[in-house]
Every structure is written in C-alpha cells, then in structure tokens.
Amino acid sequence: MIPLKGRELWLGYAFLAAGVLAIVVPFLFILATSLKYEIAIMQGRVIFEPTLYNYNDVLFGRRSNFVRNITNSLIVAGASTLIVLTVGTLAAYSLSRLRWARWISGAFLGWTMLFNTIPVLTVVGPWYLMFQQAGLYDTLLGLVLTHVAINLPMTVWLMMTFFGDIPAELEEAARVDGAGQAQAFRRVILPLVVPGLIAAGVLAFVFSWNEFTVALNLTSRGTATVPVGIANFAEQYEVQNGNMAAASVLSTIPALILMIFGQRFVVQGLTMGAVK
C-alpha cells in the first residue's frame, strides 16, 4: 500500500468525498422527496414540513399495489437465491475439484463468461416468447428461472475462488478418515465456504431484488416486483413523485440490511485470490 501525504492526501480525500456525495446526495434527495407533500415537490421547496403521508399511501393506499410488489420480490429474490446457491455451489465444487476434462470446464466457464457479457435485453425477447408458450409468462416461477440464469455465472465464478482456496489435503484427510465424497463435501468443505455462500447469496439476492428489465417484460400487475412497482407510479397522465420516492426508499431497506450484514464477505469474495 502506498501511503499518501500532503497534497496527494487531500486530493485523495476530495475524490473519496466526491464519490460518497455522488451516491449520498441523490439518496438524500429521494428521502427528502418522500417526506414532502406533492405540492411541496412540485414547488421545489427546500424547507418543508415532513410528512409520512406518502409512506402511508404506498403501503396502505387503495390504489397502491406495493405490498404485493414487496411480497413478489421477496419470493422471487429468495427462491432464485436459494436455487442459484445450490446449483452454483455444486457446479463450482465439481468444476474446481473433480477431474473434468480441461475442455469441458473451459467450455462451461467460457459460456458463463459469454452469457454475462450479453445485454439482458437480448434474451428478454426470446424468453417472452418461450414463456408464453410454456405457460410461464406472468408467473413468479418464470421470473425466478430468469434470475437464476442471470445470476448463476457470477455465483459459479465466485464459489470457485472459494473452493480453490481450500487445500485438497483437507478433503483427502476426510476421505482417509472414512468419509465418502458427499460426506466430505458436506462436513468438511461446505462449512469452510460459508463466507463465500454469504457473499454470493447477498449479491444474488440484491441483484434479483433490483432487477428491472426482465421483470418489466415478463410480469403484469399481479406478479410485478418492487422495481416495476416503483416505475408504475409514473403513469401516462400522472407522476406520483411522493409515492415513487417513498417506495424507492422502502425498496432499499432489505438490500441495505443484507449488504451491511454481508459486506465483509462480499469484499472478501470479490478480492479473493487477488493477494495471498
């Protein structure tokens, strides 16, 4: 690490402050908007009397579908995360530990990388057509499957770095000690990659929670998730700024809690293998 001194140090602080402000200022703006009446928002008042009216309207208003959106998001994010972790962990273990022919693991990892670089919009169209035929359009299951497909490559890569960090001798010791392959995985290897599972789980959940493009195209009112619900506050003839802001603030809460809880593991996961 290079220590900064004098002008470099102040320059460093300035960049850091600019970065923080770029994130915090919009959030504070939305927070302030969510606490204003619509009239105060339209007038662009800086000084205002805070109100929880928008929150009340979003959560309990007759027109609002936001609680349903939250429930849908929880189901989709929770289920897709669970599936991604299960499939991704087993795939990563298999690729990093079992003696696959080099071309098989190479082809699989190449494909996951390619899939990650394709814009999601490219596949939304085909998914829409396929899901309509398969009866998965406008279902939470359909959305769960798309989120699994999108999140799986990152999870496999991330978990492979964690598995790669566990000495092969541990598994061999377990096998000599009397454990079968599955038992060695469950009792020795899996507990050691819990930080990786937390990191991958947090990232997958937050992605699914925030995902907008696919959800917008494959859901309707009953199955809409939180980001789609927020967008729906902007209608053709009316934009409910206050409600939209309140919903936005509420939508950040689960992701924020998860990130605070899992931040340490996420940073560890994303930088793993970078330094020994």
Place this chain on the structure above:
Amino acid sequence: MATVEIQTLEKHYGSAHALKSITFTVRDGEFVVLVGPSGCGKSTLLRAIAGLEDVSAGAVRIGGRDVTDLEPRDRDIAMVFQSYALYPHMTVRDNMAFSLDVRRTPRPEIDARVTEAARILGLEPFLDRKPRALSGGQRQRVAMGRAIVRRPQVFLFDEPLSNLDAKLRVQMRAEIRGLHDRLGATSIYVTHDQVEAMTMADRIVVLEAGRIVQSGSPLELYGRPANRFVAEFIGSPSINIVEGRVEAGGAVALANGGRLPAPHGLRDGTVQIGIRPEDLVLDPSGPIGGPVRLVEHLGAETYVLFGPEAAPLTWRVAGTVDFPSGQDLRLRPDPDRLHVFDPATGNRL
C-alpha cells in the same frame, strides 16, 4: 496391525512414468521409511497405498486383502499429512473424533478413545481449541491423535515433520517412533530427510526416479550402499567420491597421483572410490590430500574441507581440531571401508 505388500506397482501421469515396478513388503509392526530426493515418487507411492492416487498397474495388499481398487476409507489406514490437514472449523476434540463419528461409533466410545489419545499426546488442555489457536508442534500432535484414535491397521506419514523447526523436529521424531513402538503399529513414513530416515526406520527404502534402488536397515544402507546414489544420499556430511584406475599390481591409482590398495576382485579399469568422511585418518604419507579450504566446528566434531576448490573432500574428526586455511593435509582412508563404484552405472563393484 498388518503387513503391507506392494506388488509391481506402476503409475503413469500421461507420458511421465512416476512409479516403475515398485515391489516391497512391510512386515507387521515394522517402521519403514521411504526416502529419496524431491520428485523420486515417494509421496506418489504413499498416496497410492492410501488410495488417494489411482495406480496404472500392480497391486496393494493390506493384511492379505487386495485393496488396490478400494476407496481410502475402506483400506483401514490412517494418514498424517505434511500440512497436517486439520479441519479448521472443528475443535481439536472434533478433529480427533471425526473418523469415528463418520463410522457411527457410539458416543461414549468416541469420548473414551479421544480422551485416551489426548492423554498419550499431551493434548488434554487443548481439546476445545480450534487448530488456529495451536502451535505447529501441537497441530502436529493433533494430526497424530486423529490417526491413532482410529486404531487402523497401518499408519502412513507424508513428511509430517517438514513444517517444524529443527529442535521440535528432533523431539517429534522420537515421539512418533515411541508411539509406533507403543502401539505396535505398522508404519510407512515418507521423508526426504535422510537423518529422519536413519534415526526412525527399521528399514529404509530408497527411491530414485520412481524406482527402488535399495532397501535395508539404516546401517546396511550406510555401510554397504548398493550404488553411488544411495552412498551419496545416505550420510551427512555426504560421502567423498574420488576417481581412480585399477592397476595390474592390485592398487588403485588416484587422479592426484596417490595410490590405494585395491579391494579384492576388481578388474582393470576406471572406478569411483567412496570414502565416508569419518573413515579418514591423518597420515603424512597418505594418498589423499590437498590444501585446507574450510573448517566447520560443530562442538562434538569438526568437518574439515580440503582438496580441489571446485569439489572439496570432507574429513570428519571427533572433537575440536583446527587447521589454518591453505595448510596441506595428507590423509589415509581405512582400506576395509572403501566403497567402489562403476563410473558408468554407479553400481557397487
């Protein structure tokens, strides 16, 4: 405990031939050390015995049972790894109990065996600690404990002392050997350290490039090495090798002009003479000599390096002696303790 029979074992990694027709038997209760330089195949051989490495051909029998195609867990062996391979998320107690636990041994028996092993190894105060809270020596003991609670037919050790400091290594090798004797175990121990091999083994098996070059007791290997490789590998400081030519009159003419009596039965031609550093005595008319290059004092003994600068010979003297650098030394080897090798094959003549 049991015998271990290795029969014409072969191992190929692609085009690399790692084990070449390895055959030997470890008797019941014997402590056999596999020794050789890095890459000679000793660890591969141990892993093949453990079942962690598939073999290309040949057979492994433990206690008369063919285990060649069995999983490690079905071979009734225990192994101590170089890195100890302790389960970092488990306590010492759970590490030691793991093998019994996966075999569904009743809890009271597990507790009894773990307690007994901990008592033998002095680990009782550390049973509830995680491995990261232990010193290197304590971790080593836990690895041993994990092996002995199993009461297996055979113990396998893969360079278990190489991560310890020199003092602890000396202590632990005595402990491991003591434990072997106490348990009446059959043990196969891999090391590249010939001192470990000499001090611990009932029998040493020397490997070179995937092949067994000699097998015998430590003193047999030291006193009668089968070839130049074994002669140089076993013994510290290493054996001196000098070039010579057998003459018709029953003498060996050395390259430096000196003459040694030729051992019986040598035919005319060039030979390599191996002389252990302790088999030299000071003699003003001795056939071997040269200027002193370096004197190393070890307290109880002294190593004097002399002769050509590029490849000096070593003289090992008991006690403390001193020679000024550059002084000409003349030494005479013990004629009954010469080792003569064929320069072409390296084999003992």
